[in-house]
Amino acid sequence: MRRAIKVRNIGAIRAHAAGCQMAGMRWVLLAGLAASGCYTGGSFASGLTRFGGTRTTVGCLDLAIDRRDDEEGGPVLAYRFGNRCDRPQVVDLGNATVIGRDAEGVEHRLAPFDPRLEIRPLPIDARLAGGEVLAYPSHVDLVQVCVDAASIVHAQPERWLCFAKTPELEPTPEEALSPSEAVEVPPAGEDLVHEERS
Numbered sequence: 001m002r003r004a005i006k007v008r009n010i011g012a013i014r015a016h017a018a019g020c021q022m023a024g025m026r027w028v029l030l031a032g033l034a035a036s037g038c039y040t041g042g043s044f045a046s047g048l049t050r051f052g053g054t055r056t057t058v059g060c061l062d063l064a065i066d067r068r069d070d071e072e073g074g075p076v077l078a079y080r081f082g083n084r085c086d087r088p089q090v091v092d093l094g095n096a097t098v099i100g101r102d103a104e105g106v107e108h109r110l111a112p113f114d115p116r117l118e119i120r121p122l123p124i125d126a127r128l129a130g131g132e133v134l135a136y137p138s139h140v141d142l143v144q145v146c147v148d149a150a151s152i153v154h155a156q157p158e159r160w161l162c163f164a165k166t167p168e169l170e171p172t173p174e175e176a177l178s179p180s181e182a183v184e185v186p187p188a189g190e191d192l193v194h195e196e197r198s
Contacts, residue, residue: 039129041084046129051080054161056149060085063149067163074113074138075100075145075165079152082129089153092121093132097151097158100142110136110145141165 044051044062053066061081068076077098083089098110112119112134124130136145146162 039082039127058150058155059153060089061153069166074136076135078133080131083124086126088123088125090121090123094119097148099146101144102140103143113137
């Protein structure tokens with residue numbers, strides 16, 4: 001039996017109210033993408049949060065995509081986006097063309113984990129930003145995942161962004177020891193002193 005992938009913010013694109021002041025007018029997003037605040041075109045930041053990952057601009061959308069650590073069962077991609085235009089922009093993460101490559105170079109078409117069919121095209125209002133994290137189930141280990149960023153806004157030509165798998169790090173010697181085998185390590189510049197009691 002296959003275990004469901006559990007990653008925060010997977011599945012639906014959530015809607016909530018967000019507002020910002022622009023030229024004395026208040027803009028409010030009541031429905032749509034998970035909006036996180038005002039956006040200035042080309043900044044790849046919203047408030048104090050910078051968009052992590054590989055950045056590109058497609059039409060009205062400034063987009064950053066980042067491959068997170070894989071979960072059991074497949075890769076995870078984080079999408080951050082900002083609408084640089086003065087009109088709403090449809091963001092369609094379900095339409096994103098996502099391809100994974102295994103160690104032999106074989107390509108596998110990927111679809112987001114969406115058991116309740118909640119991912120759909122939604123508008124993001126002018127000058128707002130948002131984000132989403134999606135898992136892409138796969139029965140094979142994928143060393144590379146590529147996304148056509150243009151497909152998210154139904155644009156041409158294709159704009160491919162590719163991400164290598166995060167290498168799994170070997171545990172440090174301290175992490176590899178069981179608690180009963182662990183040794184105390186003094187802070188840098190200090191000696192460890194053991195007192196013997198008689």
